[in-house]
Amino acid sequence: MDRHPILTIAMVVFGVILLMPGICALGFVVAGGLSGPDVGSLIGLWAVCFLISAGGVALLYKAFH
Numbered sequence: 001m002d003r004h005p006i007l008t009i010a011m012v013v014f015g016v017i018l019l020m021p022g023i024c025a026l027g028f029v030v031a032g033g034l035s036g037p038d039v040g041s042l043i044g045l046w047a048v049c050f051l052i053s054a055g056g057v058a059l060l061y062k063a064f065h
Contacts (some may be wrong), residue, residue, distance in 0.1 A: 011063035022053025
């Protein structure tokens with residue numbers, strides 16, 4: 001059974017939106033590095049952002065397969 005094209009488009013749009021926190025977190029990790037006095041508190045935030053992005057990757061994978 002084929003999926004409706006609008007559902008596929010919605011999955012792609014939401015998948016890309018879910019990728020944004022991970023891209024931003026990766027940019028801050030690269031720019032700021034893993035050094036500094038408050039890195040311990042940021043690691044949890046970065047982990048949450050990467051988990052949200054993993055959901056976006058899974059959604060995009062599901063949309064195209």
